[in-house]
Structures are given as structure tokens and as C-alpha cells.
Amino acid sequence: MTQAPDLPLWAAILTAFFLLAGSLITAIGSFGLVRLKNFYERVHAPTLGTTLGAGGVLIASMICFSVLKGRPVVHEVLIALFLTITTPVTLMLLGRAALYRDRTEQQPDIPRDFD
Amino acid sequence: MNAQLILALAITASQLILGFAMACATWRVIVGPRAQDRVLGLDTLYVNSMLLLITFGIQTGRTLYFEAALVIGMLGFTGTVALAKFLMRGEVIE
Amino acid sequence: MRRLLPYPGFAGALLLMWLLLSQSVSLGHILLGSLIALLATNAMSALQPESVRIRPSLAIPRLALIVLVDIFRSNLAVGRIILFGKPAHHRSGYLQLPLQLQDRYGLAILAMILTATPGTLWLQYDRSRSVLLLHVLDLVDDQQWIDLIRNRYERLLMEIFE
Structure with missing residues (x-):
């Protein structure tokens, strides 16, 4: 049923801790998509998953593979770097798109364009 | 209690938690109400599935899943940017 | 030197990324990564990006x-x-x-x-x-x-x- 690599106890506990912490934070962020009330509030929620959530899972993976292979394995840093570069871009673009759409439809409570 | 069992339980638990996160994102994709909400949900879904793949990598001890996660991350980024651009102007290529 | 290697820092980062992705530091990968970094940075100089001035400080x-x-x-x-x-x-x-x-x-x-x-x-x-x-x-x-x-x-x- 369940399967796991054979790690020494300290490494197993560290990996388990970071894995659980990261996935819990990601889940809280995604749950925010359900909980928060309007779009501009919801945009903030996924950043939990892309910062600390992803960080936790990636650190867990680094510890696990470094101990397993007996040498430092750090290629997970690439995913972390990639996430920190891309997330702001997508969220800013989405925010801009939403702002543009709301302005053209003249929704209430939207700040006016700079003129 | 041995180390392997602790790790196995933690991996399964975190996979279930990430599954719940993906369900939340999918709910937002289905419910909307507006197009930007759906795109936001899709973007979150990409990130969550990427993290889920990494947990599979830890479970099997193979680095194959790392590459898959990287590819999903890149495709997700490109897809979301294209969709956001589409929402802004209605045309992907200007 | 300047013509061959317009962005030394960027080229170094690309080489590092290549080595991390291929997960080895063998001579072949270093050569291949350096070649890719050189080609990519030269292609980038065609875009003529604004130069960055960073003041190194604490x-x-x-x-x-x-x-x-x-x-x-x-x-x-x-x-x-x-x-x-x-x-x-x-x-x-x-x-x-x-x-x-x-x-x-x-x-x-x-x-x-x-x-x-x-x-x-x-x-x-x-x-x-x-x-x-x-x-x-x-x-x-x-x-x-x-x-x-x-x-x-x-x-x-x-x-x-x-």
C-alpha cells in the first residue's frame, strides 16, 4: 500500500516534517480560493502555495535525495527559483487583466485609471 | 515505530492534503464566477500538481518526477500568461 | 573578450543551471553548458537590454x-x-x-x-x-x-x- 525510501530516522523525521508543513500551507492557500469573497482577495491566496508551501516540499525532497544518494542534491533549487520568478508575473498579469475588465464594465468599487 | 513507516505515512498524508488543495482549485475553476477566477484556479491547480509530483518522487526515490514537475511548472506559467493576456485584450497574439 | 562574452554573470548562471539540470560536473557537460551559455548570451545581446548598475553593498x-x-x-x-x-x-x-x-x-x-x-x-x-x-x-x-x-x-x- 504505502511505499517510502529507506532513510535513517533523523532524515525521515525531517523529511516528513517539511513535507507535511509544505503541503498543509499549500492546502490552506488553495482553500483560500474557496473561502475569500472577491477576486482581488482571492489573488493573494495561491502565493502561500508558491512561497512557503513549495519551499517546504522542495526542502523535504532535497533532504530525502541528498541522504539517499549520499551526496548533496540541490536541483530542486531550480524549481524554487523558477516559481519565485514566474508567480509574480502571472499574478500581476491576472490582476491587470481583471482590473481592465472591471473598468471597461464599470464595476463599482474599482479605482479609476491614472490619467 | 520505524523510520520507513513514519515517512510512508507522512507522504501519504501530504498527498491527500495536496489532493484536497487541488480539489479546492478545481472547484474555483468550475464555479467561476468570472473568467479571471477560473484562470486563477487553473494556475493554482498547476502549482499543486507540481508539488504532488515531487511527493511522488520522494515516495519512489526516483528523480524522474523532478523533470516532470519542471515541465508542468513551465507549461503552467506559459498557459496562464497566455490566458491572462487573452483576458486583457481578447487576442493572444498582437 | 567583451565581444565574445557580453554578459559574464548571466553566462555563469546559465552554466550553473545546465550543470544542476544534468546533475553532473563531468568535463563533457561543462563544455556543452559553456557552449550553450555563450550562444544564449550572444543571442541576448541582439536584444540590446538596458545595462544594470548594481552597487555592491551590504x-x-x-x-x-x-x-x-x-x-x-x-x-x-x-x-x-x-x-x-x-x-x-x-x-x-x-x-x-x-x-x-x-x-x-x-x-x-x-x-x-x-x-x-x-x-x-x-x-x-x-x-x-x-x-x-x-x-x-x-x-x-x-x-x-x-x-x-x-x-x-x-x-x-x-x-x-x-
């Missing part, structure tokens, strides 16, 4: 540390809001913020910092008036946020880039 590690701590703290704050809701007099709203930072790369870094930290989202920046439009999830006092961004990030970024 402000860079300080900013990195501050951002790390802030990401950690605001993760907890936003998580609390998602799980338990906002306190009664807190609201989410927009914030207009006049900026003194003019450098394009500095502004890009500021945008990344503000958007990557949960709780603040960069929406629009007007270059002619140097005003920034932000959305803040937990807004109690406008002035408090303005002071925070100015003193915590903008001052350090201006030290680095201007």
Missing part, C-alpha cells in the same frame, strides 16, 4: 533577509485570515503609493517582492506620475502600509540601484 543581503522574514510572517498572517476570517474592523482594499524609486530594474524587483509576499498585489504603475496601485488583503491603516513599503523595501532598493 544592502543586498539585508534586503534578501528582510524579504525572507516578511514572506514567512505574511504567510502566517494570510493563512490566519483564510482559516479564521478577518477581525471586525479590518478590510481589504486598494492603496495608492507614490514612489521615489525610478530605476526599471529596481521597480521590477520591488514588483516581485510585493507580489511574492502574500497579502500585497502590485496592480498598476504609472511612470509619468510615479504612482503605484496596490491591492492589500489586510488593510487597517493606509499610512502604515505606505511607510512600511517605503522604509523597508524602497530605501534599500534605492541604495542598491541608484
Whole structure:
């Protein structure tokens, strides 16, 4: 049923801790998509998953593979770097798109364009 | 209690938690109400599935899943940017 | 040398990325990675990007540390809001913020910092008036946020880039 690599106890506990912490934070962020009330509030929620959530899972993976292979394995840093570069871009673009759409439809409570 | 069992339980638990996160994102994709909400949900879904793949990598001890996660991350980024651009102007290529 | 290697730092980063991806430091991979880094940086010089002037100072590690701590703290704050809701007099709203930072790369870094930290989202920046439009999830006092961004990030970024 369940399967796991054979790690020494300290490494197993560290990996388990970071894995659980990261996935819990990601889940809280995604749950925010359900909980928060309007779009501009919801945009903030996924950043939990892309910062600390992803960080936790990636650190867990680094510890696990470094101990397993007996040498430092750090290629997970690439995913972390990639996430920190891309997330702001997508969220800013989405925010801009939403702002543009709301302005053209003249929704209430939207700040006016700079003129 | 041995180390392997602790790790196995933690991996399964975190996979279930990430599954719940993906369900939340999918709910937002289905419910909307507006197009930007759906795109936001899709973007979150990409990130969550990427993290889920990494947990599979830890479970099997193979680095194959790392590459898959990287590819999903890149495709997700490109897809979301294209969709956001589409929402802004209605045309992907200007 | 300058013609062959227009962006030495960028080329080095690309080589490092290649070695991390292939997970080896054998001679073959170093040669292949160097070749790719050379080709990519030469292709990039055709785009003629604006040159970056970074003043090496202690402000860079300080900013990195501050951002790390802030990401950690605001993760907890936003998580609390998602799980338990906002306190009664807190609201989410927009914030207009006049900026003194003019450098394009500095502004890009500021945008990344503000958007990557949960709780603040960069929406629009007007270059002619140097005003920034932000959305803040937990807004109690406008002035408090303005002071925070100015003193915590903008001052350090201006030290680095201007």
C-alpha cells in the first residue's frame, strides 16, 4: 500500500516534517480560493502555495535525495527559483487583466485609471 | 515505530492534503464566477500538481518526477500568461 | 573578450543551471553548458537590454533577509485570515503609493517582492506620475502600509540601484 525510501530516522523525521508543513500551507492557500469573497482577495491566496508551501516540499525532497544518494542534491533549487520568478508575473498579469475588465464594465468599487 | 513507516505515512498524508488543495482549485475553476477566477484556479491547480509530483518522487526515490514537475511548472506559467493576456485584450497574439 | 562574452554573470548562471539540470560536473557537460551559455548570451545581446548598475553593498543581503522574514510572517498572517476570517474592523482594499524609486530594474524587483509576499498585489504603475496601485488583503491603516513599503523595501532598493 504505502511505499517510502529507506532513510535513517533523523532524515525521515525531517523529511516528513517539511513535507507535511509544505503541503498543509499549500492546502490552506488553495482553500483560500474557496473561502475569500472577491477576486482581488482571492489573488493573494495561491502565493502561500508558491512561497512557503513549495519551499517546504522542495526542502523535504532535497533532504530525502541528498541522504539517499549520499551526496548533496540541490536541483530542486531550480524549481524554487523558477516559481519565485514566474508567480509574480502571472499574478500581476491576472490582476491587470481583471482590473481592465472591471473598468471597461464599470464595476463599482474599482479605482479609476491614472490619467 | 520505524523510520520507513513514519515517512510512508507522512507522504501519504501530504498527498491527500495536496489532493484536497487541488480539489479546492478545481472547484474555483468550475464555479467561476468570472473568467479571471477560473484562470486563477487553473494556475493554482498547476502549482499543486507540481508539488504532488515531487511527493511522488520522494515516495519512489526516483528523480524522474523532478523533470516532470519542471515541465508542468513551465507549461503552467506559459498557459496562464497566455490566458491572462487573452483576458486583457481578447487576442493572444498582437 | 567583451565581444565574445557580453554578459559574464548571466553566462555563469546559465552554466550553473545546465550543470544542476544534468546533475553532473563531468568535463563533457561543462563544455556543452559553456557552449550553450555563450550562444544564449550572444543571442541576448541582439536584444540590446538596458545595462544594470548594481552597487555592491551590504544592502543586498539585508534586503534578501528582510524579504525572507516578511514572506514567512505574511504567510502566517494570510493563512490566519483564510482559516479564521478577518477581525471586525479590518478590510481589504486598494492603496495608492507614490514612489521615489525610478530605476526599471529596481521597480521590477520591488514588483516581485510585493507580489511574492502574500497579502500585497502590485496592480498598476504609472511612470509619468510615479504612482503605484496596490491591492492589500489586510488593510487597517493606509499610512502604515505606505511607510512600511517605503522604509523597508524602497530605501534599500534605492541604495542598491541608484
